[in-house]
Amino acid sequence: MAHRSCLAGFIIDCEGDDLAGAADFWTAALGDRERREQQGPYVVLDDEAGLHVEVQRVTHPSRVHLDIATDDITAEVRRLERLGARQVAAVRTWVVMEAPTGHRFCVVEAEGPAFAAHARTWDEPA
Amino acid sequence: MAHRSCLAGFIIDCEGDDLAGAADFWTAALGDRERREQQGPYVVLDDEAGLHVEVQRVTHPSRVHLDIATDDITAEVRRLERLGARQVAAVRTWVVMEAPTGHRFCVVEAEGPAFAAHARTWDEPA
Numbered sequence: 412m413a414h415r416s417c418l419a420g421f422i423i424d425c426e427g428d429d430l431a432g433a434a435d436f437w438t439a440a441l442g443d444r445e446r447r448e449q450q451g452p453y454v455v456l457d458d459e460a461g462l463h464v465e466v467q468r469v470t471h472p473s474r475v476h477l478d479i480a481t482d483d484i485t486a487e488v489r490r491l492e493r494l495g496a497r498q499v500a501a502v503r504t505w506v507v508m509e510a511p512t513g514h515r516f517c518v519v520e521a522e523g524p525a526f527a528a529h530a531r532t533w534d535e536p537a
Numbered sequence: 538m539a540h541r542s543c544l545a546g547f548i549i550d551c552e553g554d555d556l557a558g559a560a561d562f563w564t565a566a567l568g569d570r571e572r573r574e575q576q577g578p579y580v581v582l583d584d585e586a587g588l589h590v591e592v593q594r595v596t597h598p599s600r601v602h603l604d605i606a607t608d609d610i611t612a613e614v615r616r617l618e619r620l621g622a623r624q625v626a627a628v629r630t631w632v633v634m635e636a637p638t639g640h641r642f643c644v645v646e647a648e649g650p651a652f653a654a655h656a657r658t659w660d661e662p663a
Contacts, residue, residue: 418567418590421547425638435657438656439620440605440636441544442657462588464544465542473639475547475601494565508565512551512559513599519584 414483415530416490416534419519420463422476430454432470461525476514478505480521480530487518490533540564540609541656542616545645547587548602556580556594563592587651604631606647606656613644616659 425433433452438444441464445457463478468518481487488498488506495511505519523529551559560580564570567590571583577641578594589604598640607613614632621637631645 416568421603423603423638423640425640427638436553436620436622436637440617440622440642441603442542442655475603475640477549477567477601491566494562494568498564511562512549514549514551514601516566518566530567 412483412486413520413532413534414481414490415526415532416479416481416487416518417485417526417530418462418476419480419526420458420465422465422467422478424467424469424474424476426471426473428468428470431468432494433468434466450513456477461529474515477516479516479518480519480526482521482526482530484518484520486533486535491518493536506531538609538612539658539660540612540616541609541647541652541658542605542613542644543652543656544588545604545606545652546584546591548591548593548643550593550595550597550600550602551593552597552599554594556592559594560592582642583610584651587655600641603642604645605642605650606645607657608647608652610644610646612659612661617644619662622654 423437438446447455454466456460456464491508496508499507505517507517509515549563564572565637573581580592582590610632617634622634625633625635631643635641
């Protein structure tokens with residue numbers, strides 16, 4: 412079975428309690444964007460040409476992490492493992508992975524028209 | 538004088554000597570992208586809908602950092618300082634800053650048609 416994936420966007424993980432302040436800074440810094448209401452630990456900024464940009468309150472040190480969207484999380488995790496990444500945790504509907512370069516990133520469920528337009532198709536190896 | 542700025546893209550900073558290996562992983566992970574020849578510590582991947590994506594060899598711990606492009610670096614640094622960021626270093630043609638959320642990011646010279654299409658105009662405060 413083939414599956415599809417693409418870069419979904421990036422999440423600005425902000426350590427500390429002041430999510431509104433963090434979202435204020437990044438909204439203004441990145442061009443005075445539209446933003447949606449806070450939902451739990453997340454504030455979604457408007458898409459950058461189809462890329463999702465989000466500010467998240469976290470308890471680990473601040474960082475930026477990438478999200479890879481897919482229509483088959485199990486197959487995409489396997490593909491990324493073959494490239495050298497490792498699975499760190501399964502969280503609700505997504506999987507946290509670590510790249511061989513040490514970066515944490517997430518494999519998330521595909522949504523929206525950008526996925527249909529940009530996703531690459533991967534055949535399972537024989 | 539007004540000036541302009543916008544999010545230029547993101548740089549995947551990879552600690553260690555194996556820039557080719559790091560670029561191999563991220564090229565494949567993010568959708569088997571085109572990539573340009575290595576130039577110094579950089580490998581540029583193809584643009585994501587106008588956003589610059591780059592893999593960089595660094596000596597600090599791996600992270601992802603954002604670049605903000607502008608047609609007036611001094612004015613943009615001042616704007617970001619008013620938002621709460623601080624200047625960390627001036628490097629060749631760009632300035633490294635730290636957000637109030639602790640993220641390092643760079644203010645870089647504008648280039649390419651994406652800037653003209655996406656940049657926001659900022660008036661100097663009175």
